[in-house]
Amino acid sequence: MRLRLLFSMTGLIWLVAATAATAASTNADFKAALNAAEAAENDAGALKNQWTTTEETLTAAKKAAAAGDFDTAVDDARQAEALAKASIAQAREQEIAWRAAVIH
C-alpha cells in the first residue's frame, strides 16, 4: 500500500518535472526578454547612469542564448532588465537627492 503511494507520488513528480521541461524557454522568449532589457538599458544610458553589472548580465544572456541555453538566457535577460530599471530609479531619485549631500 505504502509502496503504491510512493510510486504514484513519484509519477506525479515526474509529471510536474516533465511539464516544466516542456515549458522551457524558447529563442522567442529570449528575444522578448532581451528587447525589454535593452530598452531599459538604453533609458539608463540616456540618463548617463548605466551599471557595469547590467552590461555583464546582458553579455551573459547573449552568450547563453548563442549556446542554446534559453532558460539561462531568459533568466539573465530578466535580471539585466531589473538591474537597468534599478539604475534608472537611482538616477531619478538622485536628480533631487544629491543636494542633501552637499557640504554647507
Next chain:
Amino acid sequence: MLRAMSLMAIFVFALIRPVTAADAVNPQADFKAFRDYFTKKFPNVPLNDFVNGPYSMDAGLRKQWLEIDQFPPYDFAIDRGKQMFAKPFKNGKTYGDCFPNKGIGIRQNYPYFDEKSGQVITLELALNQCREANGEAPYSYVKDEMASLTAYMAFTSRGKPFDIKIPNDPRALAAYEKGEEYFYTRRGQLNFSCASCHVQSAGEHIRTEMLAPALGILAAMPIYRSEWNGMGTISRRFVTCNSQVRGVPLPPQDELYRDVEYYLSYMSNGLPIAGPGTRP
C-alpha cells in the same frame, strides 16, 4: 475659476521660490564651506599638505612616500614629456606654441572656461586640441603620452597655487553647477558618489587603502599608481572611480567629466600644484 487659478499660481510660486533661492549657485560660498569642512575634519593637516592626499594624514604612508620619492617612479614621465615638448610637430610648430608662456608653469590655470566655445577646457583636452590643430592624431586621454605631457607641465608648475576662474557668464556657472551635481550624485550599482568616498569617508580605509580627501585631490595629477603599475591622468582617475562603483564610465573628457574637474579644481583654489605624484 480665475480666482482659483490665481490662488494656485500663488501657491505654486510660493513653493518654487524658496527652492530656487536656496539653490542659487554661489561658488564662493561653496568654496568656503568645502575648505572649512576639510580643515575642521583634519585639524592637524596643514592646508597645503592636502595635495599629498593619504600621505598628509598617515605617518606610516608618509614615511614610505618620502622613501619612494628619493627615486620617483614618475621621473621617466617628466623626462619623456620634456622631450615631447621640445620636439616639433611635422609642421614645425611645438606644444609650446599652443599655450601661454610656451606651456611652462601654467598647470594651475586649468581647467578654464572658454567663453568662445562655451565649454570647460582641461589641460588634457587642450593638449589634444593642440595636436589636432597641428595635423597630429590625438592621444589616448588616460595614460602614456598624455600622462607624460601633463607630468612635465605639472612639474614646471609645482608650488603654484590653483587659480581657477569662473567668469561672469551664465554658461560658466552652469558648467560649475553641473560639475557639482556630478560630484555629489550617487551612481553605479554600489550607489556611491565621488563625495561618498572623498568627502564623507575621507581619511578612512576601504580594506587597506586610505580614501583621499577631495580637497586638493587633483593637484598631484598625473600620478604613478602602484595599483595601475604605471602613470594615469585625471581622465583615468575618473574612469576607474566610476568602474569601481560598478558604473559604466563616460568617455574620457566627456563634458560632464570636464565640468566635475572644473568644480573640483575651483574647490582647491589656493592649494599648490604638486604633480606629478605617486599614490599606492
Next chain:
Amino acid sequence: MSVALGGHGPYDSAMNCKTAQAMLWLVALAVGLPVFAISAALAQTPAPAGQALAFDRSKGNCLTCHVITGGDAPGNVGPALNNMKQRFPDRKQLAAIIFDETKRNPLTVMPPFGRNLILTRQEIESIIDFLYTR
C-alpha cells in the same frame, strides 16, 4: 523619495521565478536520491556560505568597510561587526539595513545591497546567519 523603490517589483518576480524553477529541479532530483540526504542538506543553514558571501569582493564585500573577526585587512568606513546577536536581536532589522540602509539614513554610504540587486534575499539571509556567529 519613494520613487527609488520602483525597482522592487522586477526583483521580487525574478526571484520568485528562479526559486520556483530551482524547487522543481530539487523535486525532480529527489526522485533519484535518498530523501533524507536532501532534507539534511536543506536543514543545514551554512554559516561558511554566509562568510564566503560576506568576504567575497564581488558579493557582500563587507570587509571593505567593516572589521569582522576572522577577516583579513578590513576597512573602517563602517562600524565593526561584532556581538551581532545582542546588537540586532531583531533579524528583520538587520536584513533591512543590508537591503537598503538609505531608507533609515539617506546619507549613509552603505550600498543598498537588496535594492540594487547586489545580493539576493537568500544571500542576505545567509550573511545574517554568518554575522550572528560573530
